[in-house]
Structures are given as structure tokens and as C-alpha cells.
Amino acid sequence: MEWLDEYEKLVIRMNTPRVVIDNAVCPTATLVQVDSARKRGLLLEAVQVLADLDLSINKAYISSDGRWFMDVFHVTDRLGRKLTTDDSVIYIQQSLGTWNEPARPAALEGLTALELTGADRTGLLSEVFAVLADMQCSVVDARAWTHRGRLACVAFLRGEELAAGADNDRVTRILARLGHLLRGDGEAPGAVAAVPAAGVAHADRRLHQLMAADLDRATSFPELSPAVSVQSWAERGYSVVTVLCRDRPKLLFDVVCTLHDMDYVVFHGTVDTAGDRARQEFYIRRADGSPIRSEAERERLSQCLQAAIERRSLEGVRLELCTPDRPGLLSEVTRTFRENGLLVAQAEVSTKGDLASNVFYVTDAAGKAADQSAIDAVRERVGADCLVVREEPRLPQVFSKDGPGDRDHGVGGGLGLVYLGNLVKRNLYNLGLIKSCS
Numbered sequence: 001m002e003w004l005d006e007y008e009k010l011v012i013r014m015n016t017p018r019v020v021i022d023n024a025v026c027p028t029a030t031l032v033q034v035d036s037a038r039k040r041g042l043l044l045e046a047v048q049v050l051a052d053l054d055l056s057i058n059k060a061y062i063s064s065d066g067r068w069f070m071d072v073f074h075v076t077d078r079l080g081r082k083l084t085t086d087d088s089v090i091y092i093q094q095s096l097g098t099w100n101e102p103a104r105p106a107a108l109e110g111l112t113a114l115e116l117t118g119a120d121r122t123g124l125l126s127e128v129f130a131v132l133a134d135m136q137c138s139v140v141d142a143r144a145w146t147h148r149g150r151l152a153c154v155a156f157l158r159g160e161e162l163a164a165g166a167d168n169d170r171v172t173r174i175l176a177r178l179g180h181l182l183r184g185d186g187e188a189p190g191a192v193a194a195v196p197a198a199g200v201a202h203a204d205r206r207l208h209q210l211m212a213a214d215l216d217r218a219t220s221f222p223e224l225s226p227a228v229s230v231q232s233w234a235e236r237g238y239s240v241v242t243v244l245c246r247d248r249p250k251l252l253f254d255v256v257c258t259l260h261d262m263d264y265v266v267f268h269g270t271v272d273t274a275g276d277r278a279r280q281e282f283y284i285r286r287a288d289g290s291p292i293r294s295e296a297e298r299e300r301l302s303q304c305l306q307a308a309i310e311r312r313s314l315e316g317v318r319l320e321l322c323t324p325d326r327p328g329l330l331s332e333v334t335r336t337f338r339e340n341g342l343l344v345a346q347a348e349v350s351t352k353g354d355l356a357s358n359v360f361y362v363t364d365a366a367g368k369a370a371d372q373s374a375i376d377a378v379r380e381r382v383g384a385d386c387l388v389v390r391e392e393p394r395l396p397q398v399f400s401k402d403g404p405g406d407r408d409h410g411v412g413g414g415l416g417l418v419y420l421g422n423l424v425k426r427n428l429y430n431l432g433l434i435k436s437c438s
Helices: 002-013 042-052 085-096 126-133 160-164 170-183 204-218 251-261 296-312 327-339 374-384 415-429
Strands: 018-022 030-037 058-065 068-076 112-119 138-147 151-156 191-196 226-232 238-246 264-274 277-286 318-323 342-352 355-364 387-389
Touching: 002 415, 018 085, 030 042, 042 058, 042 068, 042 251, 112 170, 112 204, 126 138, 126 170, 126 327, 126 342, 138 204, 138 296, 151 204, 170 191, 204 251, 204 296, 204 327, 226 296, 238 251, 238 264, 238 296, 251 264, 251 277, 251 296, 318 415, 327 342, 327 355, 327 374, 342 374, 374 387
Parallel strands: none
Antiparallel strands: 018 030, 030 068, 058 068, 058 264, 112 151, 112 191, 138 151, 138 342, 226 238, 238 277, 264 277, 318 355, 318 387, 342 355
């Protein structure tokens, strides 16, 4: 019936996110606005798309109370410039302007994903890649993080027999050899699993989940800095999460990803940056609509957010490798790191056609700044033209205590609806959505 067709069209229009990208509102950043009927996980999808484009989110306003969802982001590229390329604009619109989650890269279709966790040590990643090279597995894409003495890695392997599951004996032997490397000391043993690449929605998000599972098994936690606070706003039924720390790439993604995977829903939020400092504030409830009521749950959430922030601290020297891909390349490069006493703190491996494009953050064996002579020796061995230093060695990220001036917009149980209304109005004005906040 014709009226039914019109009704279906109306439902599609109401539920399909509307994405507006505007370069005229703000002189220093591109405004990305997403409006939609509320849907679980839409905030994470939006932040994930922007993170995958390596964009910086300098300011944001989030609201999904009631049945409607609105996010506004002020973004720039990694050089601090507005978005001017059609490719980025089209990708954002196509990824967010649908009912579906952002599409997975076509290059990962039909691959096998290996998921590994274990106690980290100098040379462990080299040993992992050596096993894969010996078993004639080609690594198409991989991500590896280390944190608090633990390693998590997701590697996507090419091989029709692996993807089809036709050679189960070979997969079993690969898992057995890798499991031997990751067995640990028995108190915190490692683990390895092979899954279809289609089952890994997003590599960075999966790394957070793997390392969070490690955190769940931990019997004690290091003392946490007060960079993350979780407080109660009982009058409105919210729990209020405040994050104060140094700004860095993908910070918002790491925080939102952790909240989502712990089954918390963000109803309101603000993000602001000033220099190298970031402030993020979220009004959350559990997925069942209730706020956090116990001190133990508040402490647990604070610990998990702190860990998620620390994991991608980007410590050490950034080395970029760009060279024609060949069998055993990763094994050779990481073995050279190990032989020169360098620890791979983080790694991003990707291939485009026949070209390998890899990024490594390396430190010395103690996790401190690497000696320049070791960096020079590695570059000479691998090739100074293809392995280059893109950034100066970084000091470890430190979260300092905030002075009174840092908490002049603090949150607590005594806040009321007037505060939230002023917060919403102030941020609408700051983001250019209204002309005056008076």
C-alpha cells in the first residue's frame, strides 16, 4: 500500500543519522555534527570514525537524553588544519550517515585474526613474528600494545587455507608454538586464539578488551593518579565522570570505548582542550538506566579508565618503516630491535599492495628513553632511508594533581538541573550552534 511505503520512508529518514560538516562556523576547526534517533553505540561509532582518520577532537558536546541523539565535534587534522579534502568529508558522511556500523576495511576480508596476550619482555614481539614467519604466515595488519608489564596483540594473517579453516592442524601448531611463548609464570598466563577477521569489529577496541581482561585478573593495582573521578549526582540519577589529563591523539576514543564496553551509556558530555591539557566530562548511567551506587563500582570504573588512558601514552621514540613488503620483514626488524636492547612499546603494522607501512614506539629495556646510539645502530642495520625517526624521544606521560583553578567547573552530588542547563547552553554557544549564551 502506498501509505505504508511513505511510512517506511519516514522511519528511514527519522532513524538515519544526519551528518553536517561545516568549515564556516569556527575559524580554527571543522565542525562535525551528527543528529539521529538515539541508538546504543552511536557515540562510539562517531568517535571511532574520526579516530580512524587520525583527526584531533579539540572540543565536543554530546547529548542523547530522551529519544534523540546529537553530537558536535570540532576537529582538525594531525597538523592542526581544517578538513579540506573531499575524501575525508565523504568518508565521514558515508560512515555515519547510515544505519550500519562503519564498514570494515576491504583488505581484511577473508583473513584470519590472531589475538595474543601475555607477560611482556624484551624481544617477545620479535619471537611472535619469527614464529609466524617460520610458519609462512603473512601479516597483513597488526596492532600491539604493552602496558604494566603485559602485551596484547591483534594480527591479521593472509592465507586461504587459514581463512577457510581447511588446515586445522596447521592452525593448531601455530597456536601451540605461540602459546609456548606466552605461557608466562603461571600467575598471569598468556593466551592466544585464532578467529575470523570478520569477528574483530575494530583492532584498537579489541586491544582495549584484551587488556581490560588482563586487568580483571590482576590481584592488585598500581596507585592511580587523580586524573579520573567518578561522582554521584543523585538528584538527576546520573554518575558524573571527569577526566583531566594531557591531551593526545585518540584520547576520546579510548575513554568512550571503555565506557561502552563496561555497559555504561553517555547521556551528556563535554570535551575541551587547552594547550596540551584535556578535560572530559560525562553524565552516565548503566545500560539498564540506573546510576552507579557502590563505591567499589566507582573505583573500578576509575581504574579501568585510567588504564585505558595510559595504554596509548605513545612513550619512546617513534620509528616509521616504509619499504617493499617481503616474507619475514617484521621478524627481521623486530629482531634487530631486540639485539640492540630496544623494547617495542607499541606497534602498528599495515600493508598497502606491495608496500609495508609500519610504526614502532621503542624504549630501552627498562621502559625509559632509548639511547641514541641504539637507534642509530638499528637504522643502519635496517636501512636509514626506509626506517626514519619522526618524533623526538618522549617523556613518560605524567598526570599531575590539579590545583584549585583546575576544578572551578567541578562536579559533585550537589549539582542540579540548573547546572546541566547552563552547561548545555554554554557548550551550544561555544560550538557555534547558537548566537548568544546570555
